[in-house]
Amino acid sequence: MKEINKELLFDYIIQLGDSSMILGQRLGELCGHGPELETDIALTNISLDLFGQVRNYFQYAAEIQGEGKTEDDIAMLRYEHEYRSALLVEQPNKDFAYVIARQNFYDHYHYMLLEFLVNSKDEQIAAIARKSIKEVEYHLDFSITWMKRLGGGTEESNCRLQDAVDNLYRYTKELTTPTETEKQMAELGVGPDLTSLQASYYNSLNALLTEAEINVPKEIVFQFGGKEGRHTEYMGYILSDFQYMQRAYPNMKW
Amino acid sequence: MEAVDPHIEEILSSVSDPEIPVLTIVDMGIIKKVEQKEDHILIHITPTYSGCPAMDTIEDDIVKAFDEEGLKAKVKHILSPAWTTDMITDKGKQALEEYGIAAPKDASIDKAALNGEKGKIKCTHCGSMNTKMVSRFGSTACKALFQCEDCGEPFDYFKCLR
């Protein structure tokens, strides 16, 4: 195996963590606001799983960086353009259908990603993935069930989900379109060749949409950029909430 | 856990999961290794769920328990091998049931139950099998919420993780 460049590996781990972290933050916003108690608990549990996984990634990143920083510095103290999360996950909780569609689009990708990462050439990434995949299996199950329930439910719920899918689908292709870092990691066997995952991603996603009585959007202009630090307007608002305590009271602890 | 000095095992057994106090960390199966270092004992623990908020408390409790016996312990968190519910000891499973949490079933029963099939998990209150899932995510990451249709009471089920 070729020698892995430390900075590149650091950048890759940040990418692995950021999308899950921003999605976890979006889900955290729903704490106490879910449409029903059980769903509220489910969404915040998923958020907790994601933050737990991200903590593992960022502890590893901090170790690689070797500057004596912790996972909290990496999570809390970067600027907007330094976050490598995909555009999909920063989209707002417009209604429950948006929450579920966003979750499901991400879960499909996340599960496929982890299926590869459990055999990553990087031992620590593989260990984190083997832990995470069992949790993400539950997430995927949860969001698939709700996609079917909303799509096949009432006219209203179908209509809402169709609207969410029509609006969020444009952010899906970024997930399976590799950045320069992801391409290099694929060559080293650390990460998957994302391009090769694209077909199966859309096969399983579109099959689910059809089963859920939702039309697969056509003539989409796909949006990219989050994974390279170019975010939508929403990101600044998320970060101002997310980083508030650390920015206002540097080094504060619970 | 591999065999360790009985005194050390006794100390470890005095520490329990803060969210499920009847379950000791030994019975939970999260102690993976005990190493005697030159000036301290190093305890390797593996988390149940990545985001389990109990892990930091458990670490503090371990250090404190050893300290009370005049011993210095440190805790190392490891991820591999990933924890599974098979690592819960039989004694631990029994303690869970007595506490009112249904112990994890094997993978196929677990899957059927969490997919909404009725009658798979025994009620921890009255023993009836006439139960249904209310929510696959419960009060903590590791549990799902069930309800008995005979006695009407809700109860937790410890989800199978493999």
Ligand SMILES: [Zn+2]
């Ligand atoms: Zn009962």
